[in-house]
Amino acid sequence: MYSVIIVGAGQAGLAAAHALARKGIAPGDEMLILDGNDGPGGAWRHRWDSLTLGNAHGIADLPGLPMPRPDPEVPASDLVADYYGTYEDTFDLQVRRPARVIRVDGNAPGPLTVTAMMDGQCSCLQTRMLINATGTWTHPYIPYVPGIDRFTGRQLHTTDYRRKEDFDGERVLVVGGGLSAVQFLLELHEPGGAASTVWATRRPPNFVDRTFDNDDGTWGRAVERRVRADTERGRRPASVVRNTGIPALPRYLDGVTAGTLVSRGMFTRIDESSVTFGGAGDEIPDPDLVRPDSWSPFPAGHREPVDVIFWNTGFRPALNHLSPLHLREPGGGITVTNEVEVVRDDRVLLAGYGSTASTVGANRAGRLAGQVAARRLAGND
Structure with a gap:
């Protein structure tokens, strides 16, 4: 033993x-x-x-x-x-x-x-x-969306990504509001990557006006306290990453200005070769958002043709x-x-x-x- x-x-x-x-x-x-x-x-x-x-x-x-x-x-x-x-x-x-x-x-x-x-x-x-x-x-997580089993294009998760060339000429829907989604969107826009991208998130992208260096101990401890409160009560914990937000790095802010890092809200249905967005719903952007221009949802009912659904959903x-x-x-x-x-x-x-x-x-x-x-x-x- x-x-x-x-x-x-x-x-x-x-x-x-x-x-x-x-x-x-x-x-x-x-x-x-x-x-x-x-x-x-x-x-x-x-x-x-x-x-x-x-x-x-x-x-x-x-x-x-x-x-x-x-x-x-x-x-x-x-x-x-x-x-x-x-x-x-x-x-x-x-x-x-x-x-x-x-x-x-x-x-x-x-x-x-x-x-x-x-x-x-x-x-x-x-x-x-x-x-x-x-x-x-x-244990990658992909949320259920009606019609997900009908999509005839390609679906993959963060764990499946290897290189941008694998998406050459394709229309890619990137799903998720974390750092992985942000970095993939920028990479897919480089030469040799996707033909086009659309960013889908449930909430306005959480850009934060700070960097993630190790000297910011107070902020890091506050993030961990929020997650620890869940585990001490037996609740399913949210990830530390979800609590950190997106740092306002110059290349990310440039991506917002260029329209690459602008969320179109969340889709509510998947068809064979497209997704249908549900609009902004009741989501009202925080007036204190670092980059409110990163949130521009499609109107309800907008149908977007896509070849790939790329889940970066944790x-x-x-x-x-x-x-x-x-x-x-x-x-x-x-x-x-x-x-x-x-x-x-x-x-x-x-x-x-x-x-x-x-x-x-x-x-x-x-x-x-x-x-x-x-x-x-x-x-x-």
Whole structure:
């Protein structure tokens, strides 16, 4: 039996493993890390080719091994995979992959049984504690819109995007109000990209008059507090990203002026080769919006022909394998205290859930989960 199994070897999982190893819990013997990917990098290894660490995206250093200054021209998927792989080797974490965890069960206060597909066969492993660090990337969310199954064009999610050339000559509807949608809209307008784009959001785009640097600690903590309030009450948490808004960077504001980053509202029906918009409805733009000109909904009934619907509509926590433990509250969320401690089962810790589902928060959650697990295993909690 293992003392602790960590599910997921992304940022939170590696940070948790490092914290446990510092407490003397040896990887491979007392601690086992299971990862569903074919190699290191977590969700980063699946990011699109044009995403680099030289733009608005960044990554927090893992504990104990700073990341070398990244080449701003190299895809982030390559850089982070190399960095995480080096991290695993440096601390001899002995990650088992690919290992797809199917279910976790077991009545308290006994051990947990982790069922996983490894080496082509189903294995059952027992552990005293489990740290779940599976993130959200494997659970993309697409909202239901009437007629979605009738569309004869192409539909894809953020997870499926690779390069703008894949949309050459096509009319693309980009759905979602987050940073991914903004960046894809601008990229698709570059030479070699789409013939045209339309941006669809439910609300006016939330441009904010600030940058997302690490020095803005007060603002970052306020964002996390809003999300943490949900998890502490067992509500389904909104993402940290949804609470951040869109920074008023010059290239984004230029996109608004050019008409590229202007939302046309939300469509209410999908047909074989078009979508029908529902108008502004009751949505009244906030008079304090940084860029009110980024909101210009089509009139109700407007029909827009499109070849591609590109959903950038977020993710949900990848927690289906924990269903047998009945951790969820009636509202669909999991009650978590101290950011990682599951109220319904003290054998399970969630790293990277709710308020810690961000590059900075995942590090903190991983360290905290490792420390809490070590205390509980030692009988000091």
